[in-house]
Amino acid sequence: MSKKTYSIPIGPVHPSLKEPMTFNFEIYGEHIERVNLAPGDNHRGIEFMGRQRNPVQIIYLAERICGICSASHPFAFCRAVENAAGIEVPERAQYIRVIIAELERIHSHILWAGVAAHELGFDSVLYLSWRAREEVLDLLEYLTGNRINYGIFMIGGVRRDITEEQIPRIRKTLEYYKDIFAKLEDVFLSDPTIALRTKKVGILTKEDALRLCAVGPTARASGITKDIRQDQPYAAYADLEVKAITPDVLTGEINGDVYDRIVVRILEIAQSIQIIEQCLDNLPSGEIVAEKKLVKLLNQLKKAKGEGIGRHEAPRGEVIHYVKLAEAEVPEVWKARAPTYNNLMSWMPMLIGQQIADIPIVIASIDPCIACMDRVTILNKDNGQKSILTKDDLHKLSVQKTRGITR
Amino acid sequence: MTFISPLGILGKIAGAIIIAFLGVILGLFYRGLDRKLAARMQARVGPPIRQPFRDFLKLMIKENIVPENAVPWIFNGAPIMSLVATITILFYLPVGNISPLLSGYGDIVLIVYLLTLPAIGMVVGGFASGSPYANVGAQREMVMMMSYELPLVTTVIAIGWKLSQVYPELNVFSLAVINAHPIWGLVGPLGFVGAILLLITLVIVTPGELSKIPFDAPEAETELAGGLLVEYSGRNLALFSLADATKTIVMVSLTIVLFFPYNIAYLLGLSGIFALIVDTLFFLVKLFLIMFVEVTFIRVAAARLKVDQVSYAYWVPLSLTGLLGLALIVLDTIIV
Secondary structure, three states: OOOOOEEEEEOOOOOOOOOOOEEEEEEEOOEEEEEEEEOOOOOOOHHHHHOOOOHHHHHHHHHOOOOOOOOHHHHHHHHHHHHHHOOOOOHHHHHHHHHHHHHHHHHHHHHHHHHHHHHOOOHHHHHHHHHHHHHHHHHHHHHHOOOOOOOOEEOOEEOOOOOHHHHHHHHHHHHHHHHHHHHHHHHHHHOHHHHHHHOOOOOOOHHHHHHOOOOHHHHHHOOOOOOHHHHOOOHHHHHOOOOOOOOHHHHOOOOOOHHHHHHHHHHHHHHHHHHHHHHHHOOOOOOOEOOOOHHHHHHHHHHOEEEEEEEEEEOOEEEEEEEEEEOOOOOOEEEEEOHHHHHHHHHHHHHOOOEHHHHHHHHHHOOOOHHHHOOOOOEOOOOOOEOOOOHHHHHHHHHHHHHHHHO | OOOOOHHHHHHHHHHHHHHHHHHHHHHHHHHHHHHHHHHHHOOOOOOOOOHHHHHHHHHHHOOOOOOOOOOHHHHHHHHHHHHHHHHHHHOOOOEOOEOOOOOOOOOHHHHHHHHHHHHHHHHHHHHHOOOHHHHHHHHHHHHHHHHHHHHHHHHHHHHHHHHHHHOOOOOOOOHHHHHHOOHHHOOOHHHHHHHHHHHHHHHHHHHHHOOOOOOOOOOOHHHHOOHHHOOOOHHHHHHHHHHHHHHHHHHHHHHHHHHOOOOOOOOOOOOHHHHHHHHHHHHHHHHHHHHHHHHHHHHHOOOOOOHHHHHHHHHHHHHHHHHHHHHHHHHHHHHO
16 A cells, blocks of 8 residues: 655745745655755855955855854855965964854854754743853954954954953853853753653764765764864864864763754853863964955955865854955855755755654754855746756756867 | 523523623633743743733734635634634633532533534634645644543543542532532542642643643644644634633633632631622632643743654553542542
């Protein structure tokens, strides 16, 4: 007897999704038989916009790729340009970059925790954890002037220094988070209803995580010790010896379920506090930017030729920016790859076999950022229909293009 | 069954209209309190207490959309059925010492039946709205109904059985009789423990019956976008929200009748109209306190359970708790 399934569309607009994205589910009873992802509703052509601006102007755009990772994208972009143009970043700027990036990680993980609680229908935890998040946002505003888009990154360094007087304020915030950390841990890891909804749900095995190239907390929760801060240390991370966190540190086992992803993120909050403290203790003195005069910097970038790659461990995983400078005012190529793009396919093994009720929390568990991820949407101008290009189509197109160039 | 004179019938009708009116207003008022308290516990300011009234009025003037592939007469009829069934239960509920309007024409078994009607109304409305979300919600509501009935009935039967042992001559399932003889005074120490277990059972059944977190799988905002109610708007949604508000009062009153039917007027030495007023006010206070525990507190302190977890929770641990309570009461009676 064949199973009679019915289809449920989730998205593009649905209360469990914070950004537009379409999922088409084939459901049998309450169980998910098949799932089809259809991204592309949130494409903004931001890379195209970037190719019409000079690199310093692109920082502004890069910051706005994502509202949450507004330090990670400029961090990776600046590193890519510095890599291409051969600019050396002063040590003090390296440390300030790391402090801002780790503060961002704290706010991003607490924000995620609140969203996850909301997806589980536990709104009290949403409100309480977002109240706890205010403290780090206030600190970021104090340090950079903005709560969200910090505007602190600059090619060759940072735009604002952290002064001696500001350090006690940072330490006060760190003490605040140390105080409430035990409470956060207790709420998320000991609550029986949260455990009921997250344990053995949305499992991503280590093999699947490797096969599908998952990154960030999603990969680490499946037991892959993958963290750029550990694998290829950059900026101040080189002095700090960051270790990738896997859930077995706390629970002694790795299941790769949603609960493990909560464990990893909660532990990473503690890790970030530690990193910032170390940075504050060892903050070197000196310049904060390689070239202070903007005109001179722009001239230098105009003359530069070459390719550069910038990587950074964003709260959601590895973000990569690629820049190609070709002795012009604007970069020839700018490509950003957000972590969600890698984690997208890990939804498949997580969702299949689960219940409808698990959809929101499993989708939220990779901390998706659809706006960061959407890169391509193909529209047929003649009839306005969206069409999908398969791997074969893309291959055929690239062969055509190559032949066109070589001819 | 007694014979009623035509004047009596008119009286009953007038009483019914007044009670329906008061019940609905009380329901919306207590919903306002519930929302405000929940908000304060979640570190929010929360809406003003009159917000549910405003919501209701706003919904009434909004457009009433019937989806294209819905069955209109069922779709429009379901909310009315839910509301009418809920209000009917109000006529059987004693408030303080005032005996219910339809006292003598139905007992607690009838109420247990009537309680399923609003849920059935929602299921029918959900299936009739022709949306996959509503469909899933309706299936879940059916599973929920099958799950919470057993513990609920166990509680009711246990108390009825105990009363029948002590007062064999009375109609033990009549709410007026249950209201007049609190269970705590009739049992020994063993039965006392049993009664506490039954109370716990009822406290956990109530949020399920009312579709509140953690048992709100049929409506599940983040999963099904409102589930059963996803296609409802305007007047129909307003009626459902009235039915829900009234059902809260009904379920909480049921706990009061079964477990806390005490009055304070005789303690204060009052009689006549003053006793009536004091007892009614005391009833409203009890209503508030029990609603706070059964609805508000549970709802802010837990995450939403999946429907299979809900039905497991009701079928296994909670049914066992209820049956254990029943067994203890029986044992208590046999030993004594």
